Amino acid sequence: MILETSALIALLRNEDEADDIEKCLVEATQPIFMSAASYLEAGIVTDRSGDAITSARLDTLLTQLRVIVVPVSFAQAQKGRELARTFGKGTGHPAQLNFGDCFALALSLESDERLLYKGEDFRQAGVRNALDDFTAR
Template sequence: MIVVDTSALIAILKTEDQAAACEAALNRATTCLISAATLTEALIVSARRRFDAEMKELLSLFSPEVIDVTTARAEQAADAYRRFGKNFHPASLNFGDCFAYATAREFGCPLPYIGEDFAQTDLVSALSVAQP
């Protein structure tokens, strides 16, 4: 089981350097989870970049289980921001990142991600498992 972050989805769609590793991590996972807030972020980012249809197709391919944002989960994401958010920590997690972080922590799952932001937190990268 893994939690999906927007950066991994964008990497796959834009065929970035780590796209194959992200795709392998998603393919290997028995279950993919995504916070409703992270899903919203992914849809907004893809719409802004004009590849929202491709994002919806990718999401339907991996069929992530959408995790609702409850009061407790919102508080966990806010705690993540206080620990690792912009202006608080070098990781500089943003709004969507904090929900991905909180979901990964809640379910004890690795997270496929691109960049150095999550690498500066206490999460496990799902990419290290997927790389040859």
């Protein structure tokens, strides 16, 4: 499974779906991966919030969940660029994926792993949520 920034932030902030996201991650039987670009994006979001507790909790949570942060490869960057041209902000496509979204999706496609996210942006791009598989059980 690939953990995307929106799901991680929802969990850290105890937003809607946080309980389902947490259960999905805690009960995962396969490794959980995250793009280094998504890690940076999550760090920027939490650090900018001014909430030192949430900011510090980011790394603690990733460690507790044993999330493997994957370096961005050139192939992922190329795939991300392709995804941005098709689904990115400013293209007119309803998905309106941002910079970090493109890296997370590129890793998901490269590794053939489901993406765990919150919201509808990825769904607009035809990406099924790992949460769908979990809640369908």
